[in-house]
Amino acid sequence: MQIGIVGLPFSGKSTLFQAITRTHIDPASLSRGEAHQGVVKVPDVRLEKLTEFFSPKKTVHATIEFVDVVGLKKGESGSTQFTTNFLGNVKNVDAMVQVVRLFADPSVPHPDGSVDMMRDIATFETEFILADLGMLENRIDKIRKQLQKLQDEALKRELPLLERCHGFLEQEKPLRDQEFTKEELVMLRTYQLLTLKPMLIALNLDETQQATAAQAVADVAAKKAGTQTKVLAFFGKIDMEMSELSAEEAKAFMGEYGITESALDTLIRESYLLLGLQSFLTAGEDECRAWTIRKGMTAQESAGVIHSDFYNKFIRAEVVHYDDLVAAGGSFAKTKEAGVWRLEGKEYIVKDGDIISVRHS
Ligand SMILES: Nc1nc2c(ncn2[C@@H]2O[C@H](COP(=O)(O)OP(=O)(O)O)[C@@H](O)[C@H]2O)c(=O)[nH]1
Ligand SMILES: [Mg+2]
Numbered sequence: 001m002q003i004g005i006v007g008l009p010f011s012g013k014s015t016l017f018q019a020i021t022r023t024h025i026d027p028a029s030l031s032r033g034e035a036h037q038g039v040v041k042v043p044d045v046r047l048e049k050l051t052e053f054f055s056p057k058k059t060v061h062a063t064i065e066f067v068d069v070v071g072l073k074k075g076e077s078g079s080t081q082f083t084t085n086f087l088g089n090v091k092n093v094d095a096m097v098q099v100v101r102l103f104a105d106p107s108v109p110h111p112d113g114s115v116d117m118m119r120d121i122a123t124f125e126t127e128f129i130l131a132d133l134g135m136l137e138n139r140i141d142k143i144r145k146q147l148q149k150l151q152d153e154a155l156k157r158e159l160p161l162l163e164r165c166h167g168f169l170e171q172e173k174p175l176r177d178q179e180f181t182k183e184e185l186v187m188l189r190t191y192q193l194l195t196l197k198p199m200l201i202a203l204n205l206d207e208t209q210q211a212t213a214a215q216a217v218a219d220v221a222a223k224k225a226g227t228q229t230k231v232l233a234f235f236g237k238i239d240m241e242m243s244e245l246s247a248e249e250a251k252a253f254m255g256e257y258g259i260t261e262s263a264l265d266t267l268i269r270e271s272y273l274l275l276g277l278q279s280f281l282t283a284g285e286d287e288c289r290a291w292t293i294r295k296g297m298t299a300q301e302s303a304g305v306i307h308s309d310f311y312n313k314f315i316r317a318e319v320v321h322y323d324d325l326v327a328a329g330g331s332f333a334k335t336k337e338a339g340v341w342r343l344e345g346k347e348y349i350v351k352d353g354d355i356i357s358v359r360h361s
Pocket of ligand 2: 013014015068
């Protein structure tokens with residue numbers, strides 16, 4: 001599972017990438033436009049609390065992978081060119097964070113000549129819709145020709161679905177906002193459609209624009225009302241400087257700028273949710289840990305994430321929700337007294353924040 005950071009040239013993609021992965025990319029490799037990927041810890045206050053309760057030897061966070069998607073270039077005409085190389089790179093990611101520039105800095109050029117967030121957001125939407133349309137037209141053509149030669153049941157089911165998708169795109173509706181059944185989504189998966197990928201819009205502001213951040217987010221959110229697209233703001237320059245500080249230094253620094261919560265922590269958590277992921281927890285004196293599962297996974301499947309033996313030899317799961325453990329002051333014994341500690345079978349659907357201990361043979 002991978003989140004792609006996309007956006008116009010100079011919008012702040014590499015700045016964001018370096019801030020969340022806490023890495024420094026060699027400026028020479030940045031200017032050569034090389035792709036970079038990095039694994040990022042998903043911030044989780046629950047894990048901090050469990051670490052307080054159990055003082056474990058080890059605390060392990062869930063992780064997600066980010067990639068700085070490259071390949072978007074300034075075209076002959078002067079405006080941005082969405083090359084097949086770039087679109088091909090985007091196909092490979094599972095969800096996107098689109099960085100949109102709001103910072104004004106005149107020393108940083110804008111490929112389209114001025115800072116205009118709504119225009120830049122629309123540019124991406126249009127290009128992705130066109131790419132999907134082109135792809136679907138080719139495929140629909142091919143299927144129609146094949147069906148004239150031979151009556152293939154799978155293709156017969158696929159054709160009306162692709163035609164429906166084509167219809168939405170013609171009305172400039174991204175596919176992520178349309179309703180599909182599970183089976184339809186399976187059929188569509190092979191096409192790696194760009195407008196079907198979950199999207200988070202991340203507005204990149206200057207430190208001087210803090211007062212207007214909430215309004216900018218509200219404006220874009222209003223524009224995207226009724227869609228699946230999420231919107232948030234970050235402060236590229238400050239966030240990058242902050243990522244180089246220790247935890248205490250970062251706190252003092254945030255205080256100076258009047259920031260209460262790191263925008264990047266929110267962005268990382270939202271990205272994780274965007275992928276349809278959630279965490280269950282394990283807690284004990286050896287280790288406190290967040291494990292990544294997809295929404296809807298059962299207790300047995302979740303146990304298999306810890307170890308394949310746990311899947312094969314699964315008997316039951318001891319389950320208590322994080323909130324209940326906190327209410328019981330961190331004592332499993334007290335959660336039993338309170339009746340919130342349960343034994344669950346194979347088919348139990350694990351919830352975000354469940355603390356689980358697997359009983360196996
Ligand atoms: N003033 C200001 N400059 C920024 C900010 N974010 C990025 N930049 C600068 O804008 C330029 C382009 O940023 P970069 O992250 O390389 O953009 P990319 O082309 O999207 O990867 C760099 O010189 C950054 O230092 C910001 O929030 N404020
Ligand atoms: Mg870059």
